[in-house]
Amino acid sequence: MAKRLGFLVDIERCFGCHTCELACKNEYQLDPDIRWRKVYQIREDAYAMPERIFMSLTCNHCDQPECLRVCPVVAYTKRNDGIVLHNQDRCIGCGMCIMACPYKVPQYNQKQKRVEKCHMCAHKQDQGQKPACVTGCPAEALSVIDLETFTVLGTTEKLPGYPDPKITKPTTRFIQPSIGVQIRRDR
Numbered sequence: 360m361a362k363r364l365g366f367l368v369d370i371e372r373c374f375g376c377h378t379c380e381l382a383c384k385n386e387y388q389l390d391p392d393i394r395w396r397k398v399y400q401i402r403e404d405a406y407a408m409p410e411r412i413f414m415s416l417t418c419n420h421c422d423q424p425e426c427l428r429v430c431p432v433v434a435y436t437k438r439n440d441g442i443v444l445h446n447q448d449r450c451i452g453c454g455m456c457i458m459a460c461p462y463k464v465p466q467y468n469q470k471q472k473r474v475e476k477c478h479m480c481a482h483k484q485d486q487g488q489k490p491a492c493v494t495g496c497p498a499e500a501l502s503v504i505d506l507e508t509f510t511v512l513g514t515t516e517k518l519p520g521y522p523d524p525k526i527t528k529p530t531t532r533f534i535q536p537s538i539g540v541q542i543r544r545d546r
């Protein structure tokens with residue numbers, strides 16, 4: 360049976376240390392202005408409570424990837440396990456995928472004049488290893504799931520302010536924060 364691999368992001372566990380970003384940058388020696396994974400602080404009024412909440416985001420390895428659909432040189436492919444790959448050797452840097460992706464995931468590398476993005480450490484997973492961000496997170500807030508078999512209740516694919524998942528059918532799932540666990544120190 361084909362897999363549908365995606366990231367599971369436990370927002371309750373994440374404390375915004377950015378180690379996942381750095382683990383990814385270090386693994387692939389990314390240029391200083393490029394981040395394949397980014398940690399954002401969620402607007403507090405979105406949850407109507409004063410806690411500090413973070414989410415760690417990267418490519419959603421969508422079931423219907425707009426990046427793949429619009430690329431004029433077929434630089435994108437989707438593997439049988441669901442991972443969406445970008446081939447830099449084919450890329451001509453036209454930026455169509457950057458405009459098409461609702462999550463603004465593909466990033467333009469000014470030096471190489473081409474686009475790049477997360478590939479879920481596909482080569483590591485092929486060897487039974489976890490992606491660098493998953494291994495690097497000290498809070499164990501990140502994991503890879505197979506949506507064909509994943510059944511944990513209470514996860515969501517949509518967060519406040521997030522694009523409509525109907526557009527590309529992202530495979531990332533989130534465990535939402537519970538109220539009253541995190542405490543602000545600057546008040």
Ligand code: SF4
Nearest residue numbers: 418419421425426460
């Ligand atoms: S998140 Fe964007 S770049 Fe990633 S697969 Fe979906 S449409 Fe493509």
Ligand code: SF4
Nearest residue numbers: 373374376377379496
């Ligand atoms: S490494 Fe883990 S705890 Fe730190 S920002 Fe990333 S997801 Fe959050």
